Amino acid sequence: MQSVLSGRYSEAYATRALSFYASFARPCEHSKARPLADSAGPSLITSSETIVSLTTDDVRKVAHLARLGLDDAALEDYARELSSILDVVDHLGQADTTDVAPMSHPLDLAARLRDDVPDATIDREAFQSVAPDTANGVYRVPKVIE
Amino acid sequence: MHDRSIAELIAAVRSGETTPRALTDHYLDRIERLQPSLNALITRTAEAAHAVADGLDEQSPGALAGLPILHKDIFCTKGVKTSCASRMLDNFVAPYDATVVERLAAAGTVMLGKTNMDEFAMGSSNENSFYGPVKNPWNLAHVPGGSSGGSAAAVAAGLAPAATGTDTGGSIRQPAALCGVTGIKPTYGRVSRYGMIAFASSLDQGGCFARSAADCAHVLSAMAGFDPRDSTSVERDVPDYAAALSGDVAGLRIGLPREYFADGLEADSRAVIDAAVKQYEALGAEVVDIDMPHTDLAVSTYYVIAPAEASSNLARFDGVRYGHRCDAPRDLEDLYTRSRGEGFGAEVQRRIMIGAYVLSAGYYDAYYIKAQKTRRLIAQDFQRAFEHVDLIAAPVTQAPAFKLGEKADDPVSMYLNDVYTLPASLAGVPGMSVPAGFAHGLPVGLQLLAPWFEEGRLLNAGHAYQQATDWHTARPAGFE
Numbered sequence: 001m002q003s004v005l006s007g008r009y010s011e012a013y014a015t016r017a018l019s020f021y022a023s024f025a026r027p028c029e030h031s032k033a034r035p036l037a038d039s040a041g042p043s044l045i046t047s048s049e050t051i052v053s054l055t056t057d058d059v060r061k062v063a064h065l066a067r068l069g070l071d072d073a074a075l076e077d078y079a080r081e082l083s084s085i086l087d088v089v090d091h092l093g094q095a096d097t098t099d100v101a102p103m104s105h106p107l108d109l110a111a112r113l114r115d116d117v118p119d120a121t122i123d124r125e126a127f128q129s130v131a132p133d134t135a136n137g138v139y140r141v142p143k144v145i146e
Numbered sequence: 147m148h149d150r151s152i153a154e155l156i157a158a159v160r161s162g163e164t165t166p167r168a169l170t171d172h173y174l175d176r177i178e179r180l181q182p183s184l185n186a187l188i189t190r191t192a193e194a195a196h197a198v199a200d201g202l203d204e205q206s207p208g209a210l211a212g213l214p215i216l217h218k219d220i221f222c223t224k225g226v227k228t229s230c231a232s233r234m235l236d237n238f239v240a241p242y243d244a245t246v247v248e249r250l251a252a253a254g255t256v257m258l259g260k261t262n263m264d265e266f267a268m269g270s271s272n273e274n275s276f277y278g279p280v281k282n283p284w285n286l287a288h289v290p291g292g293s294s295g296g297s298a299a300a301v302a303a304g305l306a307p308a309a310t311g312t313d314t315g316g317s318i319r320q321p322a323a324l325c326g327v328t329g330i331k332p333t334y335g336r337v338s339r340y341g342m343i344a345f346a347s348s349l350d351q352g353g354c355f356a357r358s359a360a361d362c363a364h365v366l367s368a369m370a371g372f373d374p375r376d377s378t379s380v381e382r383d384v385p386d387y388a389a390a391l392s393g394d395v396a397g398l399r400i401g402l403p404r405e406y407f408a409d410g411l412e413a414d415s416r417a418v419i420d421a422a423v424k425q426y427e428a429l430g431a432e433v434v435d436i437d438m439p440h441t442d443l444a445v446s447t448y449y450v451i452a453p454a455e456a457s458s459n460l461a462r463f464d465g466v467r468y469g470h471r472c473d474a475p476r477d478l479e480d481l482y483t484r485s486r487g488e489g490f491g492a493e494v495q496r497r498i499m500i501g502a503y504v505l506s507a508g509y510y511d512a513y514y515i516k517a518q519k520t521r522r523l524i525a526q527d528f529q530r531a532f533e534h535v536d537l538i539a540a541p542v543t544q545a546p547a548f549k550l551g552e553k554a555d556d557p558v559s560m561y562l563n564d565v566y567t568l569p570a571s572l573a574g575v576p577g578m579s580v581p582a583g584f585a586h587g588l589p590v591g592l593q594l595l596a597p598w599f600e601e602g603r604l605l606n607a608g609h610a611y612q613q614a615t616d617w618h619t620a621r622p623a624g625f626e
Contacts, residue, residue, distance in 0.1 A: 069480075
């Protein structure tokens with residue numbers, strides 16, 4: 001049921017995204033051939049003919065990857081919203097990027113090197129004063145090893 | 147006093163006509179009276195401001211000695227709460243100053259407080275703040291823009307002569323336009339990111355707001371420059387921008403990108419931009435049409451790259467070293483997930499998840515690498531354009547400030563709104579918004595974009611326009 005719901009919702013977005021892109025001097029046709037990323041790998045995308053459609057299970061998986069604890073009640077909203085965002089992003093598929101090198105940074109910078117000499121040291125007490133729980137100079141967390 | 151330019155304020159301190167303390171009290175009094183209707187500030191630092199102001203006099207050497215200033219709450223301020231407008235950092239008191247804060251303090255500015263913003267600088271309306279939305283001083287039912295909405299609204303309302311901001315996809319230019327003030331985003335790498343809480347590290351850039359381009363020139367000269375503590379800071383001399391202002395644009399070639407004037411641009415806003423362009427022609431500039439054919443890829447490119455970098459940057463908020471920690475965590479996983487689930491607001495969570503999604507196995511090439519390639523296409527549009535023109539002029543937004551709540555439940559329509567500011571961010575070129583008139587009773591900004599490291603050209607073009615027009619001197623009713 002969820003995919004039907006989010007499908008209908010996302011379709012409105014897909015239509016709007018289409019008219020948004022059509023407003024440009026060089027309109028691009030919105031991709032109908034989903035998914036953009038149907039390559040190998042664990043599929044997070046549920047099948048859909050026209051648009052990206054994440055299920056609540058997909059959201060749960062992504063939230064886990066990001067270590068975000070979400071209320072179950074919020075999952076449906078997130079599924080709709082993330083699907084609609086991915087619909088917009090999907091427009092990238094229209095661009096011809098043959099022979100275009102990825103650009104990771106706006107400036108062609110080389111990593112700067114410096115001599116390996118001691119610099120100012122970190123004031124541990126000052127930095128740990130903003131930590132939720134410390135003892136004897138270490139950060140305390142729940143027991144990791146049983 | 148608050149209608150004077152920064153040059154006049156500094157001169158008044160130097161001549162002994164006023165004192166840093168009197169100036170500080172004047173603006174603190176305005177904050178006291180006017181802040182409640184705007185919610186532009188998260189923290190006031192009146193006591194510290196008094197201490198700093200009392201230590202300054204007409205002999206103080208700093209270029210901006212005695213000038214009151216507000217800092218966006220994304221800049222770390224030693225001993226002062228630095229929240230990034232997030233519940234996650236509601237209890238965070240920075241243990242050090244950002245380079246921007248340090249430099250402006252060394253120049254003799256007096257910090258009056260920290261301004262409200264969209265949480266972690268993610269948003270275009272300032273509605274995503276843990277401390278509530280900022281109101282637009284031109285109409286309190288409308289948004290001030292974002293993410294640096296508090297800084298823009300504060301300068302528009304005369305709560306300070308200048309304020310700092312950051313721009314990742316338009317977060318200085320867009321609120322400057324919607325609040326009718328001047329705002330400049332320098333070239334990526336021009337202003338140090340040290341102590342500026344990271345959102346998207348290949349895009350984040352600090353800048354400032356003031357009432358005119360000349361005022362911005364004074365502030366930017368003091369805050370820009372190489373910083374060894376920021377690995378992407380550029381080793382390049384910073385000119386004295388204020389001294390270099392000639393107000394002459396005769397012979398300047400200004401390009402109008404056709405793609406920025408397409409159907410999406412609202413008619414009344416377009417009329418304002420057209421009139422501003424005519425003004426430049428009257429001043430002797432040559433205006434030509436140009437093509438930036440990959441403009442339509444900017445929104446989708448940005449909303450892959452920025453969330454990807456954000457999901458990585460915001461991984462540091464783990465409830466261990468600083469920031470919010472959930473009550474009674476069962477184990478480490480529970481500590482992470484609940485602290486982050488409770489500490490981040492909805493828009494931040496959405497972007498973290500989009501980022502985690504596009505970076506995850508099987509999607510990395512199709513989304514992230516693809517977006518890095520389209521980013522290059524967008525940057526090449528600028529390279530080609532600047533082979534033919536000295537400057538680009540365009541709108542900042544498709545329409546003036548929208549109503550509070552109007553787009554709050556619709557993240558995508560908010561994203562599509564950023565279409566005119568995102569390309570310059572992706573390319574890393576400097577950009578500015580100058581007040582150019584009104585539509586529907588709300589301010590409209592003209593966007594000027596220059597080649598990499600040509601902030602001086604931008605400021606001079608803004609200055610020339612402001613010598614010939616008076617839009618930048620308008621004050622919203624109730625904030626005179």
